[in-house]
Amino acid sequence: MPGPSHEPEADDGLYDPFADLLFALVAAVLPAILVLLPVVHQAARSPGAQRPTDAVTVRGRPAQPILAGADGLRLAEDGRAVPLDRIPDDPALRALLLRLREAGEPLLLIVEPNGLESAFAFEPIAAAYGPPQIEQVRARSTCAAAQEPALARACMAFATAP
Known part of the structure; x- marks a missing residue:
């Protein structure tokens, strides 16, 4: 009776281990950028607009x-x-x-x-x-x-x- 095969599955090129890392990084950084963007925009605009x-x-x-x-x-x-x-x-x-x-x-x-x-x-x-x-x-x-x-x-x- 044949046992489970220990041979690696054939990689069809659709899975990249660094893709998960990239998606996790984007998921962490994007909300921070969205939260800070209005504050940075207002600070950059206010010195010229304010006497x-x-x-x-x-x-x-x-x-x-x-x-x-x-x-x-x-x-x-x-x-x-x-x-x-x-x-x-x-x-x-x-x-x-x-x-x-x-x-x-x-x-x-x-x-x-x-x-x-x-x-x-x-x-x-x-x-x-x-x-x-x-x-x-x-x-x-x-x-x-x-x-x-x-x-x-x-x-x-x-x-x-x-």
Whole structure:
């Protein structure tokens, strides 16, 4: 009586042992790609689409930051500096404040430790031309040395301005 044959079956070339490995790899990697793709796409798209000042918010609304330093004001919107003696007479500053008033966008005034004189000179101009909501933050350090997370995030608007 013949026993079971120990001869290998004839390989017809349809089975490849590496095909299972390839299918397993695709089955593991494809869901990961599908999950990460929207996140990567959004991160790649957001730096160009978002202004640096969009990260600054006041009570949940985007705010326009202005930095009061020893030598005057610095506007985050265009990176322009307004010297201390030009604050009352600067037409571009007035135009910015009027635009903020019309848009209803709040203003965030960051006062550095040595910027009290600039803030004092800016206050009547902001009251006359600026938006109704003006928040003031008195920093314990300059923007360059800011270590508090919220202040450092607001100061990034000045670091990335042209």
